[in-house]
Amino acid sequence: MEILRHECGVAMIRLLKPLEYYKEKYGTYAYGLNRLYLLMEKQHNRGQEGAGIGVVKRHSLPGTEYVFRERALGKDAIQEIFDTVRDKIAHYDVNSHTPDEVDMDAPFIGDIYMGHLRYSTTGKSGISYCHPFLRRNNWRSRNLLMCGNFNMTNVDSIFNEVVGNGQHPRIYSDTVILLEQLGDALDKENHRIYRQYRDTLSGTVLTDAIEDNIDMSRILSSTAVKWDGGFVICGATGSGDMFALRDRHGIRPAFYYCDDEIVVLASERPVIQTVLNVARRQVCELAPGSALIVDKAGNVSIRNILGEDTNERCSFERIYFSRGSDADIYRERKKLGSNLVPAIMKSIGDDISHTVFSFIPNTAEVAFIGMVSGFEKELGRIKTTQILNAQMAGTLNEQRLKEIMSQNLRVEKVAIKDIKLRTFIAEGESRNDLAAHVYDVTYGIVENGVDNLVVIDDSIVRGTTLKQSILRMLDRLHPAKIVVVSSSPQVRYPDYYGIDMSRMGEFIAFRAAVQLLRERGMEHILDDTYRHCIEQESKPDSELVNCVKAVYAPFTQDEISHKMVEMLTADGSINADVDIIYQTVEGLHEAIPGHPGDWYFSGDYPTPGGTRLVNRAFINYYEGNTDKR
Template sequence: MSDSIKHECGIAMVRLLKPLEHYRQTYGTELWGLNKLYLLMEKQHNRGQEGAGLAAVKLRAEPGEEYIFRERAMGTGAIQEVFAAVHRELAAWPKQQPFVGELYMGHLRYSTTGRSGISYTHPFLRRNNWRSRNLALAGNFNLTNVDEVFAHIVARGQHPRHNADTFIILEQLGYLLDSEADRQYRRYKEQGLSGAALNEAIEAHIDLERILREASEIWDGGYVICGLTGSGDMFSLRDPHGIRPAFYYAADDVVAVASERPVLQTAFDIETEQVRELLPGQALIVTKAGEVKPVQIRPAENVRPCSFERIYFSRGSDRDIYRERKELGRLLVDEVLRRVDYDFAHTVFSFIPNTAEVAYMGMMEGLQEWFDRQKCRALLASRETLTEAEISDIMAMRVRTEKLALKDIKLRTFIAEDSSRDDLAAHVYDTTYGTIRPGVDSVVAIDDSIVRGTTLRRSIVHILSRQRPRKIVIVSSSPQIRYPDCYGIDMSSMGEFIAFNAAVELLRERGMASRIDEVYAECKAQAGLPKERIVNHVKKIYAPFSDREISDRIARMITPPDCPSRVEVVFQTIAGLHEACPNHTGDWYFSGDYPTPGGNKLVNRAFIDWYEGRGRADR
């Protein structure tokens, strides 16, 4: 993606099912679980580079010894900083062995709410003198109705110290965990238990299913929420729409959870089929006793897994994602050929590094298949008269491929002046000179998605035009991004989408600017309604125009003033997206069809904010 956006967060969990002595004897170290957590986190570092944290629970700690540990850090080097701190603790307290336990949780964070800092870095921790009432919480999620959840727990008598969704969920689950511990206390106290025996009974019978069902009943959003209790229970719960991803691996001595499948394969050296996907609405629960239970907490409904996971966010090393990204490229072949008038001899194909490379490979395969069919027809049509030289010329015809765009430098924030910053931004990418015949050749460059178009205009198109091609065709393997995400990706402002700005320009140019005011009035009129009654009025901004009209306006917007080449833009269709990724139909970024009522509420709010001057570039 030329315009980078912040990813979703990443989660990792490891539960050792045997005594630590087993790992010392089998794998040579009691730190085996901790080392696996490090590997799971490092292999998912792409999912969060603002901060990282881990929590660990020790099952067999003696009274007076610590049994729950946490370490967090901020910045792009947070993973290394966290684990370095852990190993310093181990060196300082070798007999107590801090962080050497049976339960581990790791988290990689990108903030999508504008809130950052160490206090917002997962895991969150709720302390209590009773082990069963301690809770460590982390997740990859964003709730659209955190205000409702906040009001719900306040009405119950709680007094949250923050209103961020993670704090609210921690308090909600913590309250229910306390209630469950009280329920078990009364149950076993009536049976005559007391002291250590009573405590053991409570810890052995904490009903996490009951807690998760009650808590999640009012949640609206996309989430994978993970937790550890101080007494040794573990859970990971996925939203009923399957928006956010989670996978797990279970063996006789370990259970592990991660946001992506291939990281589990790499960390544990296992096959694809050994990794299971946590189903929509399902929780993976591991009890203190080590019982592993996949449990349906909420019924699956309107299942719409995030398609952006497939296009961009997840690692391309996943078997299915790799195939899907290639198919996204292949499906663009027909439209690309029309844009270059089927002129292979005068067209050079390339990609915008680094994430579009797999889609580029798929497009190249599709182009070569088309080319081979044409060569077969040519050979068959004149098979009686062709000379050996003519056959050789036909067989020698190839798709022209070059690496034209190279990511060269990273823009540094110490450049403060706008003019200097813009000049530097223009050189983030470079080109391979001498590969294009000026005024003769066209260039086709594929990207995996186009969000803002800023890097295309300032750098990529600018640098490609230096070779003075006849035409530059920018191809996006995803459809036009028109609507904000509200489920955990940092795409919340209407004004940042070039497709939205293109539609607004067209409305004004064609004398239809009143529609903008009408949509604002309709959004405002719904502001006080329950989320279930709200509809997405922002769709009306795009309704008067075809996809091609918006694409053509985007092409004008990304063309630098001094560009000597004609610029065109081709987007994947939504139908093509679903054909390539049939099991991940969450397309709300492109279609505006949100899987939860809260999505409609937040897209209208985003439009109101833009209209009133918040998140709007031209005000």
């Protein structure tokens, strides 16, 4: 129901054969470019604020371009970018040139391709914030293209180090700062090799020796060890080295495939499977802390740069963000739905016959299938019990058996998102009234004042859409009770590793807990938490604790959910009874055992930077600094 802005999408390609090979086999020099387009379109869900691509040519002549970049803003950015690129290629007219000329001169036809899909996690927007970023130099091996799916929690310390080394970044953003830090390390690596060969080589021979001996693992090891956050950082030099590095906890996802023709990396496994038509087993996960490195000559290696730490793979990635076409994710989302059946049964008083089941939005459909599957099993158990009881009572006959077996789940499509209403022209209640009509409801499937209506969502974070739109829309069907179900647990804490959930006061779970504290005369907990958060500011990383947990400690999950209902229905506009049911953290881990990262639910941050920032977020909330994250 609520759109979360979240981690970005990345795609990298390295062609391992001469361009003429792809022309002969696939009928086009643009084989790599076409694969990049598909990789990006298949990950369009990961970023709709902007996009960008970069291409590196290894065989261009001096005086001709060898690093190409194109970026655009908006949900149609991918199409805009590739339309522009194809126009430039068409203007060049590859068919009128020899393969060698295409290899050296054709725009956006190269050996390395980089793609990025952007969702802002910092609130900053504009073309200058779209990846890939490019650090220019007159030596090919010192040019650096970089993009990433990341959010760093210690940007200040990295910035101070970069400035302390004498650099002067143009923009204060984690992307620019990382680019400058990596660029400085790349410069030093170039100089190291220069010193090694300067007494025996000179001119272009020396330049070739430098390009041929760049040690990308050395560059990454000297910089990334200082990073705190969740990340997949991708880069390419102008001379033809390529890398993708994943954080040591595996917070952000990365998968790769390679054969004798191509190396591909992307944020999601099924995307690679589909675009290259390869089996699931052929697509590998990039190990946490490791880098996929392809050198100038095309040698592929996986290097352990940071070491693998505790598994903190993002569970929200499985619940919400990644495409459900991945076999494991599909199975996990179904399990999330089926886990909720006992709690729903309790809420509806075990009355399945007077309950309609549905889902909003479409991303919750797989969890809905799992929930329905769980209720089918429950209904099967009920039927079995009824048959046995009738048999024992001597009342089982053909008519009674037909009655029992005719019981079915009432599964319906209760809401359809009809239009994207332009509510920016309205204010206050008029805006809320417009928002309530974003969905069309299906009338006639709910018996007025009798039936329960159970609707599953994949996340309920802020509660804004629920209050302004969903509850009002569902109430128009006149159910006796509305049960809103979240396949994920209560989001209680900000995320600092890629998802745009950073202000404490935005979370309805937090607001509900604060209101409960005030109603029960426990406001001193807020004061104590503020004081403890202030004390944490000066402590070293090893002593940091999440003080905000104290806000939730006095209450059960159900207490907080019930308070949410009171808050959402306080204006008296909803006639039906309302219940909100969340997945438990235990149910989450049971359904998604391989992705235990749950800091936004539990407050257990995988890095010191996350813990430091959550305490700072509470300080900002307590002091009324609502514009700060």
